[in-house]
Amino acid sequence: MFAQIFVNSIISGSIYALNAFGFTLIYGTMQFFNMAYGINVMLGAYLFYILWSICHVNFALSIVLTLIGVAALMVGVDRATYFQLRKRNVPSWVILITSVAVQVTFEACTSMVFGNEMHLVIKDIPKSYSVLGASITVIQISILLVSILVMASMSIFLKRAKIGKVIRAIANDKNMALVIGVDVERVYVLVIILGSLLASIAGILISFETNIYPFMCHPASLKAITASMIGGVGRLPGAMIAGFLLGIAENFGAWVVGSNWKDAISLVIIVLMILIRPSFFGIEENR
Amino acid sequence: MLELSEVVAGYGKKKVLHGVSLRVGDSEIVGLVGPNGSGKSTVLKSLFGLVRIDGGTVRLNNADITNRKPARNTAEGICYIPQGSKTFTKLTVQENLELGGLFIRDSAKLNQRIAKMYDLFPQIAKYRNEVTRKLSGGERQMVGFCRGLVMEPKLMLLDEPSIGLAPALISQTMKSILDIRNHFRVTILIVEQNVRAVLTIVNRVYLLSVGKILHEEDAIDPSTEGRLRELFLK
Numbered sequence: 001m002f003a004q005i006f007v008n009s010i011i012s013g014s015i016y017a018l019n020a021f022g023f024t025l026i027y028g029t030m031q032f033f034n035m036a037y038g039i040n041v042m043l044g045a046y047l048f049y050i051l052w053s054i055c056h057v058n059f060a061l062s063i064v065l066t067l068i069g070v071a072a073l074m075v076g077v078d079r080a081t082y083f084q085l086r087k088r089n090v091p092s093w094v095i096l097i098t099s100v101a102v103q104v105t106f107e108a109c110t111s112m113v114f115g116n117e118m119h120l121v122i123k124d125i126p127k128s129y130s131v132l133g134a135s136i137t138v139i140q141i142s143i144l145l146v147s148i149l150v151m152a153s154m155s156i157f158l159k160r161a162k163i164g165k166v167i168r169a170i171a172n173d174k175n176m177a178l179v180i181g182v183d184v185e186r187v188y189v190l191v192i193i194l195g196s197l198l199a200s201i202a203g204i205l206i207s208f209e210t211n212i213y214p215f216m217c218h219p220a221s222l223k224a225i226t227a228s229m230i231g232g233v234g235r236l237p238g239a240m241i242a243g244f245l246l247g248i249a250e251n252f253g254a255w256v257v258g259s260n261w262k263d264a265i266s267l268v269i270i271v272l273m274i275l276i277r278p279s280f281f282g283i284e285e286n287r
Numbered sequence: 288m289l290e291l292s293e294v295v296a297g298y299g300k301k302k303v304l305h306g307v308s309l310r311v312g313d314s315e316i317v318g319l320v321g322p323n324g325s326g327k328s329t330v331l332k333s334l335f336g337l338v339r340i341d342g343g344t345v346r347l348n349n350a351d352i353t354n355r356k357p358a359r360n361t362a363e364g365i366c367y368i369p370q371g372s373k374t375f376t377k378l379t380v381q382e383n384l385e386l387g388g389l390f391i392r393d394s395a396k397l398n399q400r401i402a403k404m405y406d407l408f409p410q411i412a413k414y415r416n417e418v419t420r421k422l423s424g425g426e427r428q429m430v431g432f433c434r435g436l437v438m439e440p441k442l443m444l445l446d447e448p449s450i451g452l453a454p455a456l457i458s459q460t461m462k463s464i465l466d467i468r469n470h471f472r473v474t475i476l477i478v479e480q481n482v483r484a485v486l487t488i489v490n491r492v493y494l495l496s497v498g499k500i501l502h503e504e505d506a507i508d509p510s511t512e513g514r515l516r517e518l519f520l521k
Contacts, residue, residue, distance in 0.1 A: 162385070162389075165378065165382050165385065165386060166386065166389070168375075168377065168378060168382075169375045169378060169382075169386055171377075172375045172376060172377040172378060173372055173375055173376070175369075176369065176372055176373075176374075176375060177375075178337065178357060179335075179337070179357060179367055179369050180357075180361060180386055180387065180389060180434070181357050181358035181359075181360070181361035181362065181389055181390065182358070182389065183358055
């Protein structure tokens with residue numbers, strides 16, 4: 001029993017870690033608390049569903065087109081909304097509220113087109129293996145491996161690549177980055193794309209394992225935000241570890257209080273974090 | 288080399304500079320002093336492109352560079368070392384220097400320039416893989432200078448280099464600036480609060496007050512400081 005819960009924890013944890021990574025990247029670099037981050041997950045799932053399940057486009061091509069499509073859409077949304085606000089130097093809460101509106105809009109549109117019922121991307125039952133008394137499917141193993149691979153690649157990119165260092169510099173001190181000649185807005189576009197990629201990959205992975213529905217953005221955003229808070233503001237390694245911890249907390253918590261309460265566990269954690277670590281809502285990062 | 292002519296600049300509707308004119312010759316070190324709020328930092332920020340200039344011109348070797356963007360200015364050999372934070376505190380010394388060479392495409396050339404910095408400033412070389420947050424104020428200052436020097440700039444703009452430094456370090460910093468000018472033949476414009484310290488190394492000095500140049504001294508002698516202090520109080 002214990003082993004099974006642990007396996008489930010690690011699988012959901014890896015998705016949460018992916019989402020937390022993307023959310024933290026965007027928040028850390030752009031100081032944008034993106035309440036609409038979950039729509040990357042939802043759109044990734046739905047676009048993939050349309051391409052592969054409905055249009056029967058080749059699997060690899062579906063993935064590539066989904067990732068490009070969602071990223072392009074997110075850049076478009078940014079240009080149309082948040083960018084216009086950034087240009088006018090509005091306070092950050094205005095942008096946050098705007099992102100809430102963006103999430104509602106996308107959910108509603110998806111719901112109008114597809115209806116509120118759930119859809120299934122993979123209908124066959126996958127092969128499963130037994131590990132130390134727990135059962136794990138091929139799909140679940142893939143989810144774990146892909147998540148870890150993506151996060152590792154992204155971490156290496158941020159650490160080693162020239163533009164990765166520029167991103168970290170902007171996250172550290174945006175004004176200093178302007179001084180050394182960085183085109184900060186141009187780099188923001190890249191950050192949006194990277195954040196989108198991480199979440200749309202998560203969305204595709206989720207769609208293999210569970211039902212997709214228009215309001216799936218909510219739990220996705222919630223988990224991302226919770227894990228970010230546990231891991232520390234703008235701290236990427238912390239966000240990833242916190243994602244896994246959240247998976248464990250949820251699954252073991254659900255075992256104790258019942259699985260209806262799974263999402264509530266995240267909310268409880270957020271409340272605890274506000275009480276214990278109010279600095280999350282503070283203004284200045286350490287410089 | 289650098290010429291500001293009747294520059295008017297400010298933040299939004301509030302103008303800080305009301306027609307500033309000054310010039311800096313090749314390889315000169317020129318000081319800009321003045322009371323708090325006179326607009327000294329704004330002079331540097333506006334000529335570098337960080338603050339909008341609404342009137343007047345900035346010329347570099349006779350080319351009009353008014354309101355040219357910081358990225359272009361950096362690429363074209365102007366280096367700005369800001370007041371306060373001078374490095375990316377969460378990045379290592381090596382990474383800071385690499386970012387100094389953002390516009391150097393050839394990685395071999397960049398590595399060469401960075402190696403040169405480590406040679407000239409061995410005290411920061413030993414921290415090359417440490418994040419600059421761990422360094423002392425003086426060492427961070429040095430990393431900040433090196434970051435700018437990676438581009439081998441023609442013109443360096445230093446905004447209050449002595450700020451936050453212990454008094455003993457201030458004279459050392461001034462000496463480093465002099466060494467940098469002598470070694471790299473770079474032109475330097477320094478904004479400074481510490482009149483006495485900056486007078487030890489400048490060729491000429493301007494006094495800025497309420498957004499206008501009040502006074503210029505073409506040669507520095509022992510009586511200069513006294514004259515400037517008197518004018519400060521006006």
